[in-house]
Amino acid sequence: MFEFADYLKNQTPHLNFDLIDGILTISILRPKAKNALNSEMYTQLAQAFIDADEATDIHVIILRGNETDFTAGNDMSYFLSLAQTQATTLDEDIFPPFHFLKALAQCSKPIIAAIRGCTIGVGVTLLFHCDLVFAEDNAIFQLPFVNLGLSVEGATSLFMTPQAGYHLAAELLLTGEKFNAEKALTARLINQIVPDAYTYAHQQAQKMGQLSLTSLRIIKKQIKFPIEQILQCIDQEAEIVATRIKSAETLAAVSSFLQTRSLEFPQFPKNYS
Numbered sequence: 001m002f003e004f005a006d007y008l009k010n011q012t013p014h015l016n017f018d019l020i021d022g023i024l025t026i027s028i029l030r031p032k033a034k035n036a037l038n039s040e041m042y043t044q045l046a047q048a049f050i051d052a053d054e055a056t057d058i059h060v061i062i063l064r065g066n067e068t069d070f071t072a073g074n075d076m077s078y079f080l081s082l083a084q085t086q087a088t089t090l091d092e093d094i095f096p097p098f099h100f101l102k103a104l105a106q107c108s109k110p111i112i113a114a115i116r117g118c119t120i121g122v123g124v125t126l127l128f129h130c131d132l133v134f135a136e137d138n139a140i141f142q143l144p145f146v147n148l149g150l151s152v153e154g155a156t157s158l159f160m161t162p163q164a165g166y167h168l169a170a171e172l173l174l175t176g177e178k179f180n181a182e183k184a185l186t187a188r189l190i191n192q193i194v195p196d197a198y199t200y201a202h203q204q205a206q207k208m209g210q211l212s213l214t215s216l217r218i219i220k221k222q223i224k225f226p227i228e229q230i231l232q233c234i235d236q237e238a239e240i241v242a243t244r245i246k247s248a249e250t251l252a253a254v255s256s257f258l259q260t261r262s263l264e265f266p267q268f269p270k271n272y273s
Helices: 004-009 039-054 076-084 096-106 122-129 156-164 166-175 181-186 197-208 213-223 227-244 248-258
Strands: 015-020 023-028 060-064 111-115 118-120 132-135 140-142
Touching: 015 039, 023 039, 023 197, 039 096, 060 197, 076 248, 096 122, 096 227, 111 122, 111 197, 118 122, 122 140, 122 156, 132 181, 132 197, 140 181, 156 166, 156 227, 166 181
Parallel strands: 023 060, 060 111, 111 132, 118 140
Antiparallel strands: 015 023
């Protein structure tokens, strides 16, 4: 039988794993980059969720950031390397963000996300695959796909409109503007705004830890979209993203971000397909 306690001996520089009384807390710790995720971190997170789902000593999983932020999403330097790759297939070694999202989606145990500060891009889309999400009122969210000349990811096209309603989904996705915790609550991206998301998430995890894990897994499966549908959507969206990553707009947008310049998309032809 696999126990996650053995995994804790292999802590990584930017991820911390803390297992107490059946509650696994995964903390993203890369404060200088606002916890932006790179290739190695995606791969480690994916494996952690796969292993945690199988481990006999884990009942509930909490995903959180450091003391100030959740995650700024993709590390732009890493993202630029993706844009420059010649890969044409969605190999998990080349596109680990999709491997991570699928591992998260397939995890059968309860996942609680605790949000404070910066929550951008994949930091928002991964919330679709968490079961409970608690945010502090200082949380700032953004879905900047359109800002980067990209398309949606992580089964956003499956979850976003049913949860938020069409017009709010369109507002958040077609403008790419930042929004606060109140709007995230209205869009049903989070369950509740709380004074201390980390403490509250742990309290909820403790309560769930007293319940039947078998029942929790069964009910989670019953109330979610079928996993086959979710994985198919992630793959379909990923195919489009993999194409858009190589577009002139995305290369210009990422380069502009890294050089702290503004980007004006009108320089490109209107037919982007």
